[in-house]
Amino acid sequence: MNEPPRPSYTPDTAASGVEHALRLLEGRWKLLILFHLFGGQVQRYSELSRLIPGISEKMLAQQLRQLEADGLVHRTVYPQVPPKVEYRLTEWGQALCPALDALLGWAEQRPLAA
Amino acid sequence: MNEPPRPSYTPDTAASGVEHALRLLEGRWKLLILFHLFGGQVQRYSELSRLIPGISEKMLAQQLRQLEADGLVHRTVYPQVPPKVEYRLTEWGQALCPALDALLGWAEQRPLAA
DNA sequence: CAGTATCCCAGACGATACTG
DNA sequence: CAGTATCGTCTGGGATACTG
Secondary structure: OOOOOOOOOOHHHHHHHHHHHHHHHOOOOHHHHHHOOHHHOOEEHHHHHHHOOOOOHHHHHHHHHHHHHOOOEEEEEEOOOOOEEEEEEOHHHHOHHHHHHHHHHHHHOOOOOO | OOOOOOOOOOHHHHHHHHHHHHHHHOOOOHHHHHHOOHHHOOEEHHHHHHHOOOOOHHHHHHHHHHHHHOOOEEEEEEOOOOOEEEEEEOHHHHOHHHHHHHHHHHHHOOOOOO
């Protein structure tokens, strides 16, 4: 039999690191937003609003601001009328893709309901 | 230059999958608990309570029940006095380890404060 | 030892209206 | 178009006390 996977880090150090990281992704909407920006996609505010049904304008704006403040998303404002704002991932934001891919793989391994 | 990583899945399918998976890990404590069970570790309630400073008994019990209901943690009750209950990860729970490892790697890549 | 029960609060989230 | 402002609700989580 094979041993269960053992993390290379210690629980204490890892906990603080991942916990902090997970904080940045918390909430109902952030992952959804990020998914629509993966692969270098550039989206406008209204486009994201359309792509994510059910999100309110308040939440979309709020979550985008937080993602921006946390360094995951880059916001570009074009000073024109009507206004135009584009969102894209930062490099660090893009780097999240493999991790979420792994998480998705895990989700798919889920055994049928116990 | 290299292209940004492009997920193999579409945002729509992936979003529902990862979103659902992330739901199981939501909250302030679940990751901490899981970390202390990785590598096949078996812990008692009181031990977890000691290992995770700041968690209230209510939250520890509540989160453990949810992890159990979600199929991540296995709970063993020894019918004796005083009571003894042990917690360990299920196979699926152990399978989460690489994904969190990836997430930790991402967290460490974080650029210095913008 | 391993929990439950109860009360309480802050913040997450939603709906709607308004604005540069 | 891309947001803010305001209000109300719901739930995650903390503190404390009690129990089989």
